[in-house]
Amino acid sequence: EVQLLESGGGLVQPGGSLRLSCAASGFTFSRNWMHWVRQGPGKGLVWVARVNSDGISTNYADSVKGRFTISRDNAKNTLSLQMNSLRVDDTAVYYCVRGSDLGTYYFDYWGQGTLVTVSS
Amino acid sequence: QSALTQPASVSGSPGQSITISCTGTSSDVGRNSLVAWYQQLPGKVPKLMIYEVSKRPSGVSNRFSGSKSGNTASLTISGLQPEDEGDYYCSSYAGPYTYLIFGGGTKLTVL
Numbered sequence: 001e002v003q004l005l006e007s008g009g010g011l012v013q014p015g016g017s018l019r020l021s022c023a024a025s026g027f028t029f030s031r032n033w034m035h036w037v038r039q040g041p042g043k044g045l046v047w048v049a050r051v052n053s054d055g056i057s058t059n060y061a062d063s064v065k066g067r068f069t070i071s072r073d074n075a076k077n078t079l080s081l082q083m084n085s086l087r088v089d090d091t092a093v094y095y096c097v098r099g100s101d102l103g104t105y106y107f108d109y110w111g112q113g114t115l116v117t118v119s120s
Numbered sequence: 121q122s123a124l125t126q127p128a129s130v131s132g133s134p135g136q137s138i139t140i141s142c143t144g145t146s147s148d149v150g151r152n153s154l155v156a157w158y159q160q161l162p163g164k165v166p167k168l169m170i171y172e173v174s175k176r177p178s179g180v181s182n183r184f185s186g187s188k189s190g191n192t193a194s195l196t197i198s199g200l201q202p203e204d205e206g207d208y209y210c211s212s213y214a215g216p217y218t219y220l221i222f223g224g225g226t227k228l229t230v231l
Binding site for chain 1: 160165166171172175177209211216218219221
């Protein structure tokens with residue numbers, strides 16, 4: 001069974017940093033592209049970042065470019081998101097998401113999410 | 121990176137059909153067939169319902185269907201059931217720089 005378990009969320013002040021992690025199991029982690037998607041309180045889904053299978057290629061939403069860094073450790077089956085210079089509007093539940101075997105632009109498994117709150 | 125445009129809400133009675141639109145531009149929805157639809161039931165994580173505009177993943181009911189014309193994609197749900205009530209999001213690949221965008225979401229109410 002595919003499982004994605006996020007950790008690292010919490011309360012941080014504006015301008016602060018946080019590192020999210022996602023422990024993956026139940027599939028060959030190194031084969032799938034991985035993504036982070038966020039959802040603000042009562043709001044819609046927003047794609048944040050993606051990393052390809054070997055961790056070499058990444059993309060970011062304009063809103064986080066230069067502040068967030070996505071990475072993966074295929075030996076440890078772990079996905080990470082380093083978030084710097086956090087802003088109030090980064091407040092959201094952050095989901096670790098697997099790129100589908102049907103196509104890397106689709107998401108077939110989602111973690112339960114970890115809440116990041118940016119507030120003074 | 122503006123979100124794709126979806127109606128905020130739609131409603132229908134059990135057994136009826138509804139259609140949710142998703143309007144983008146020639147840079148995203150209009151440029152390829154990499155459009156997907158997700159269902160998010162209350163308190164749950166999103167679930168992939170449609171990919172590549174009109175294909176259904178294994179296990180998804182054939183009551184769900186997708187289509188596209190120009191810059192607008194559509195999700196149709198036929199034979200509405202109470203358990204269909206939730207939020208629906210479209211997504212589209214938007215090129216190598218913007219990469220991927222979601223729609224703003226549509227709340228489906230089954231009356």
